[in-house]
Amino acid sequence: xxxxxxxxxxxxxxxxxxxxxxxxxxxxxxxxxxxxxxxxxxxxxxxxxxxxxxxxxxxxxxxxxxxxxxxxxxxxxxxxxxxxxxxxxxxxxxxxxxxxxxxxxxxxxxxxxxxxxxxxxxxxxxxxxxxxxxxxxxxxxxxxxxxxxxxxxxxxxxxxxxxxxxxxx
Amino acid sequence: xxxxxxxxxxxxxxxxxxxxxxxxxxxxxxxxxxxxxxxxxxxxxxxxxxxxxxxxxxxxxxxxxxxxxxxxxxxxxxxxxxxxxxxxxxxxxxxxxxxxxxxxxxxxxxxxxxxxxxxxxxxxxxxxxxxxxxxxxxxxxxxxxxxxxxxxxxxxxxxxxxxxxxxxxxxxxxxxxxxxxxxxxxxxxxxxxxxxxxxxxxxxxxxxxxxxxxxxxxxxxxxxxxxxxxxxxxxxxxxxxxxxxxxxxxxxxxxxxxxxxxxxxxxxxxxxxxxxxxxxxxxxxxxxxxxxxxxxxxxxxxxxxxxxxxxxxxxxxxxxxxxxxxxxxxxxxxxxxxxxxxxxxxxxxxxxxxxxxxxxxxxxxxxxxxxxxxxxxxxxxxxxxxxxxxxxxxxxxxxxxxxxxxxxxxxxxxxxxxxxxxxxxxxxxxxxxxxxxxxxxxxxxxxxxxxxxxxxxxxxxxxxxxx
Numbered sequence: 030x031x032x033x034x035x036x037x038x039x040x041x042x043x044x045x046x047x048x049x050x051x052x053x054x055x056x057x058x059x060x061x062x063x064x065x066x067x068x069x070x071x072x073x074x075x076x077x078x079x080x081x082x083x084x085x086x087x088x089x090x091x092x093x094x095x096x097x098x099x100x101x102x103x104x105x106x107x108x109x110x111x112x113x114x115x116x117x118x119x120x121x122x123x124x125x126x127x128x129x130x131x132x133x134x135x136x137x138x139x140x141x142x143x144x145x146x147x148x149x150x151x152x153x154x155x156x157x158x159x160x161x162x163x164x165x166x167x168x169x170x171x172x173x174x175x176x177x178x179x180x181x182x183x184x185x186x187x188x189x190x191x192x193x194x195x196x197x198x
Numbered sequence: 199x200x201x202x203x204x205x206x207x208x209x210x211x212x213x214x215x216x217x218x219x220x221x222x223x224x225x226x227x228x229x230x231x232x233x234x235x236x237x238x239x240x241x242x243x244x245x246x247x248x249x250x251x252x253x254x255x256x257x258x259x260x261x262x263x264x265x266x267x268x269x270x271x272x273x274x275x276x277x278x279x280x281x282x283x284x285x286x287x288x289x290x291x292x293x294x295x296x297x298x299x300x301x302x303x304x305x306x307x308x309x310x311x312x313x314x315x316x317x318x319x320x321x322x323x324x325x326x327x328x329x330x331x332x333x334x335x336x337x338x339x340x341x342x343x344x345x346x347x348x349x350x351x352x353x354x355x356x357x358x359x360x361x362x363x364x365x366x367x368x369x370x371x372x373x374x375x376x377x378x379x380x381x382x383x384x385x386x387x388x389x390x391x392x393x394x395x396x397x398x399x400x401x402x403x404x405x406x407x408x409x410x411x412x413x414x415x416x417x418x419x420x421x422x423x424x425x426x427x428x429x430x431x432x433x434x435x436x437x438x439x440x441x442x443x444x445x446x447x448x449x450x451x452x453x454x455x456x457x458x459x460x461x462x463x464x465x466x467x468x469x470x471x472x473x474x475x476x477x478x479x480x481x482x483x484x485x486x487x488x489x490x491x492x493x494x495x496x497x498x499x500x501x502x503x504x505x506x507x508x509x510x511x512x513x514x515x516x517x518x519x520x521x522x523x524x525x526x527x528x529x530x531x532x533x534x535x536x537x538x539x540x541x542x543x544x545x546x547x548x549x550x551x552x553x554x555x556x557x558x559x560x561x562x563x564x565x566x567x568x569x570x571x572x573x574x575x576x577x578x579x580x581x582x583x584x585x586x587x588x589x590x591x592x593x594x595x596x597x598x599x600x601x602x603x604x605x606x607x608x609x610x611x612x613x614x615x616x617x618x619x620x621x622x623x624x625x626x627x628x629x630x631x632x633x634x635x636x637x638x639x640x641x642x643x644x645x646x647x648x649x650x651x652x653x654x655x656x657x658x659x660x661x662x663x664x665x
Binding site for chain 2: 135136141143144175187189192
């Protein structure tokens with residue numbers, strides 16, 4: 030049962046991702062992205078990470094809605110459909126893809142010796158939400174807070190670069 | 199515990215706080231911003247100085263370590279930030295972009311560098327690196343009305359994002375191998391592995407490549423000349439020194455810490471990058487007609503020399519790297535700031551400078567001699583230490599190749615000096631000089647000479663940083 034569910038969600042994730050990069054219509058791409066993210070949410074649920082599942086759906090559905098708005102507002106759909114879809118660098122991308130597959134193959138061959146024991150998915154041991162809070166606010170408190178500074182700088186930088194220069198009065 | 203935590207990031211917190219406050223200020227002149235920035239740097243310096251009494255303290259469960267190494271690199275970044283900001287304000291006024299955001303972003307970038315220099319945990323150093331990088335993307339494109347500045351920012355952003363992804367990929371594999379993001383735990387988990395393990399190579403390759411990008415070493419240097427040329431010149435000075443120093447701190451902490459016993463896995467890559475940087479930097483600099491681009495390529499060459507300290511790998515080598523980074527920071531900020539005073543950037547625009555502005559020309563000659571590594575300047579001492587470490591490690595061939603490139607670099611540095619000695623043109627480049635610029639460039643030039651005449655203090659400083 031678990032395996033069947035896993036493959037279903039994994040297939041949804043992959044199919045959505047493929048649709049995102051191969052469709053010509055940006056709206057279809059955004060729809061594909063939603064499916065891909067939903068598949069990931071399902072995979073989280075299989076790992077008994079209910080909070081991550083809920084957050085994934087809440088945040089990303091909101092995020093993709095904003096993406097839809099941008100697509101409709103900023104992109105001329107007819108023009109976008111006529112643009113060349115792949116740049117001339119596609120052989121490089123293919124080579125990179127090949128490298129990744131080679132890597133996976135080598136890893137599978139080596140049987141991954143000497144890895145640290147993987148943590149068992151703890152079903153409600155101490156509570157899912159509490160464990161996430163524990164790593165965010167205790168174990169990784171500094172990077173978590175520093176990330177907010179990073180986002181602030183990114184916003185300031187983006188606003189600065191996007192704003193037109195004030196005309197002298 | 200609580201005190202430890204706050205104390206361990208005090209300089210970064212001060213810098214970030216003052217940087218954020220600067221974003222909110224509005225004054226008619228840029229002087230108040232500068233005073234504000236200098237005050238923040240002073241407080242950060244006091245924080246760093248206080249830390250010397252608390253060596254070995256950790257904060258945030260081992261995410262930050264207070265040690266002489268981190269303090270030394272933070273001092274380099276602090277000096278670079280202060281010099282660039284103080285020397286920049288007349289340039290920003292001339293470009294009509296003297297806004298508080300400029301100084302705020304300089305401070306914020308520096309707070310990210312603090313995390314890179316002192317962090318001993320993968321996520322912390324990565325966030326620090328991104329804070330630095332994102333600040334620099336905005337600073338590079340700060341001249342909004344100048345298309346070259348925007349182009350440089352875009353190129354830097356795209357390639358920077360790519361290299362960050364590469365680095366993060368390596369970090370994730372390292373985490374998968376060790377089950378921890380803390381350097382100490384990673385070191386103990388990797389202790390049982392040998393350096394021919396494909397998993398180890400898969401982790402080390404992207405990490406080292408990503409960091410080589412951040413320090414602008416060949417073969418990942420392509421972004422550097424464009425970004426350096428398009429960025430406002432004081433930002434170039436800051437980008438070429440402080441950001442590189444922090445990248446080196448991160449690289450050294452990883453490579454001499456958890457990855458030290460896996461030396462065969464990264465040695466070849468580092469040696470190749472060092473030789474390639476020397477080659478690309480020095481040969482490409484010969485043909486440049488823009489001084490800014492010439493200095494950009496020469497800075498790639500200097501990265502090659504600094505990496506040679508790691509190729510030697512002994513104690514002298516690491517000391518030499520630290521010394522070289524300090525000296526490089528002084529002379530490179532000085533040279534770029536001096537260039538920022540001129541309204542044109544071609545090599546030929548230096549023509550006749552010696553007759554029109556003898557003081558400025560002498561400062562430039564001093565800085566160029568130091569960059570070329572001629573005695574009695576500090577650049578010579580730094581190069582000497584690098585060669586000494588190579589000879590001690592019996593890497594004679596590498597030393598010979600590096601020495602040949604010193605001769606090449608003499609040629610292009612002396613091209614600028616020769617132009618200065620020529621008779622003046624009809625339409626000379628004009629200079630805009632401020633008091634702060636005089637102080638900043640004067641200090642770098644005097645230190646470039648003084649530390650060459652009496653290198654003992656910096657040698658002792660480099661030695662004490664590696665205790």
